[in-house]
Amino acid sequence: MASLPSPEEDSQQLKKAFIGLGTDEDAIIEILGLRDVNQRKKIRETYHQLYNETLFDGLTKEISGDFEKAVTLWTYDPCERDARLANEALKSKKMGTKHLEIIVEMSCASSPQHLVAVRKAYCALFDCSIEEDILVSVPMPLRKILVGLVTSYRYDKEMVDKDVANLEANRLHEAIETKELAHDDVVYILSTRNFYQLRATFERYKEKHGNPIDEDIMKSGKGDLESLLKMIILCIDSPEKHFAEVVGTAILGLGTDEDSLTRAIISRAEIDMMKVKSEYLNIYKSNLDDAVIGDTFGEYRKFLVTLLGGKI
Amino acid sequence: MASLPSPEEDSQQLKKAFIGLGTDEDAIIEILGLRDVNQRKKIRETYHQLYNETLFDGLTKEISGDFEKAVTLWTYDPCERDARLANEALKSKKMGTKHLEIIVEMSCASSPQHLVAVRKAYCALFDCSIEEDILVSVPMPLRKILVGLVTSYRYDKEMVDKDVANLEANRLHEAIETKELAHDDVVYILSTRNFYQLRATFERYKEKHGNPIDEDIMKSGKGDLESLLKMIILCIDSPEKHFAEVVGTAILGLGTDEDSLTRAIISRAEIDMMKVKSEYLNIYKSNLDDAVIGDTFGEYRKFLVTLLGGKI
Numbered sequence: 001m002a003s004l005p006s007p008e009e010d011s012q013q014l015k016k017a018f019i020g021l022g023t024d025e026d027a028i029i030e031i032l033g034l035r036d037v038n039q040r041k042k043i044r045e046t047y048h049q050l051y052n053e054t055l056f057d058g059l060t061k062e063i064s065g066d067f068e069k070a071v072t073l074w075t076y077d078p079c080e081r082d083a084r085l086a087n088e089a090l091k092s093k094k095m096g097t098k099h100l101e102i103i104v105e106m107s108c109a110s111s112p113q114h115l116v117a118v119r120k121a122y123c124a125l126f127d128c129s130i131e132e133d134i135l136v137s138v139p140m141p142l143r144k145i146l147v148g149l150v151t152s153y154r155y156d157k158e159m160v161d162k163d164v165a166n167l168e169a170n171r172l173h174e175a176i177e178t179k180e181l182a183h184d185d186v187v188y189i190l191s192t193r194n195f196y197q198l199r200a201t202f203e204r205y206k207e208k209h210g211n212p213i214d215e216d217i218m219k220s221g222k223g224d225l226e227s228l229l230k231m232i233i234l235c236i237d238s239p240e241k242h243f244a245e246v247v248g249t250a251i252l253g254l255g256t257d258e259d260s261l262t263r264a265i266i267s268r269a270e271i272d273m274m275k276v277k278s279e280y281l282n283i284y285k286s287n288l289d290d291a292v293i294g295d296t297f298g299e300y301r302k303f304l305v306t307l308l309g310g311k312i
Numbered sequence: 313m314a315s316l317p318s319p320e321e322d323s324q325q326l327k328k329a330f331i332g333l334g335t336d337e338d339a340i341i342e343i344l345g346l347r348d349v350n351q352r353k354k355i356r357e358t359y360h361q362l363y364n365e366t367l368f369d370g371l372t373k374e375i376s377g378d379f380e381k382a383v384t385l386w387t388y389d390p391c392e393r394d395a396r397l398a399n400e401a402l403k404s405k406k407m408g409t410k411h412l413e414i415i416v417e418m419s420c421a422s423s424p425q426h427l428v429a430v431r432k433a434y435c436a437l438f439d440c441s442i443e444e445d446i447l448v449s450v451p452m453p454l455r456k457i458l459v460g461l462v463t464s465y466r467y468d469k470e471m472v473d474k475d476v477a478n479l480e481a482n483r484l485h486e487a488i489e490t491k492e493l494a495h496d497d498v499v500y501i502l503s504t505r506n507f508y509q510l511r512a513t514f515e516r517y518k519e520k521h522g523n524p525i526d527e528d529i530m531k532s533g534k535g536d537l538e539s540l541l542k543m544i545i546l547c548i549d550s551p552e553k554h555f556a557e558v559v560g561t562a563i564l565g566l567g568t569d570e571d572s573l574t575r576a577i578i579s580r581a582e583i584d585m586m587k588v589k590s591e592y593l594n595i596y597k598s599n600l601d602d603a604v605i606g607d608t609f610g611e612y613r614k615f616l617v618t619l620l621g622g623k624i
Contacts, residue, residue: 112435116428116465119465123424123467127467127469128506129464129465129467129506131465131503131504132504135504144496147504151460151465153428153431153435153463154441155435155439155444157439159439192459194441
């Protein structure tokens with residue numbers, strides 16, 4: 001295997017790709033698309049030192065559209081990326097819950113360390129805490145649940161108490177029956193328990209009450225609160241399934257939802273993309289890579305396929 | 313100025329103080345009491361490497377009582393120290409709010425970075441999140457407020473919005489008037505706003521509604537909820553005044569409350585002890601150092617006085 005170019009060499013190649021007649025998009029894809037999170041960090045720093053401009057300034061002058069969005073998101077440090085995506089979601093003032101996915105993902109499908117790093121990046125970038133922006137932008141009772149989630153710092157090892165799982169499965173069932181889905185107890189359970197414990201609780205719920213908890217929630221109502229809780233439960237229970245569905249929904253709907261597609265692939269490319277692909281195959285009976293190729297175009301397609309580990 | 317001994321030399325001197333006939337307490341005081349947080353960390357690591365036992369094992373075999381408690385708390389990394397103190401408080405199952413001071417202090421009189429580090433240490437030491445232990449050990453509505461506080465990650469620069477201060481001063485006033493002190497809004501205000509913003513809000517409260525907010529709270533009731541809120545407001549508004557009062561109360565009551573005295577001095581020795589001393593003088597018209605000397609004995613006294621920067 002050829003040894004990796006140094007951050008200096010990568011920066012020089014990127015600069016070369018930016019200048020001259022036309023932009024060398026392939027070079028951008030081949031350099032940034034094939035560097036891991038630490039290598040990209042070094043390239044960002046080195047490029048800045050060498051050329052006295054940020055790599056982002058270099059990139060955004062030369063590329064545009066979905067390709068630009070994807071490359072810049074990929075080039076940010078992951079905690080800065082999520083802080084920016086969360087801020088964009090909160091500022092969008094959209095209705096519903098779809099745009100809040102990023103906040104659920106960073107809280108329920110990431111490590112507690114990553115979540116805290118995102119909160120720190122958020123403060124540094126936007127001069128207030130993410131909680132403050134949630135309080136302004138998200139209506140009750142979604143607000144209450146999201147504040148609970150983003151402020152969590154869960155124990156991160158496998159530690160399951162079966163009695164707690166039983167007790168809390170019952171408490172969740174009661175909350176669903178009485179339609180008190182945003183009760184303090186529900187928020188506390190979902191935002192303080194570790195992921196292993198919560199999975200055991202959801203399993204116990206199904207054993208004891210007959211249906212998966214997310215199905216019971218969706219039977220109890222069709223509002224934003226129910227959708228949000230379903231999203232939370234899926235992110236906790238199976239992040240790979242959640243992200244497979246984000247990709248599937250982005251592709252299979254009328255027109256492509258590039259923002260969601262980009263976010264899902266970039267978020268998970270270095271975490272659990274193999275699992276996401278296998279879940280995708282499982283749900284949609286087709287190949288995730290093929291689906292992405294069939295539904296995207298040009299440099300944007302090339303870049304995503306590179307992140308997915310393929311060649312085009 | 314003589315140069316500082318290396319961590320190896322300090323470790324050797326400590327080992328020497330532990331072995332032999334009787335323990336050389338003065339050496340322990342002079343070494344550990346005069347090393348800053350980073351130096352103590354290096355000594356912990358070096359001692360462990362050199363003697364294949366932790367410094368804590370060495371210490372606790374040789375010293376006891378309040379002196380032992382103070383020296384070990386001082387020797388822990390500050391985030392581990394606070395995690396242990398918080399755990400002890402939560403496991404004590406005491407009534408009232410006095411024992412919850414440590415949790416308020418780490419949330420309202422510390423940096424957001426320190427608070428997160430304490431939560432991380434708590435998970436590592438006690439196999440669950442601090443939130444989970446609060447939910448088990450603290451009754452409602454104190455529980456709700458403490459969970460809000462410990463999960464905060466406040467913006468940490470000076471950023472004050474006067475309109476927000478005005479609005480939230482009114483909201484707090486309304487909550488006090490209607491005796492809804494644990495309303496979601498109150499918890500959100502106290503646990504998401506930065507300290508500068510909150511101080512502006514409390515000031516606006518006084519301007520507009522005539523009394524300091526903590527006085528109005530205490531007029532509205534005499535329960536645990538009111539005491540807890542008063543403690544929170546004081547920690548946010550003036551940590552040095554809070555700690556001066558902790559020392560004062562520990563000393564001036566019937567008998568000395570050594571645990572509180574130790575905690576206050578050890579927590580603030582490297583942060584704002586000069587300010588605490590000046591607040592103490594202001595409140596009690598006497599010197600904090602003299603008060604400590606007058607109310608403590610033996611090695612414990614010597615150690616505290618060393619931390620306070622004095623000689624005995």
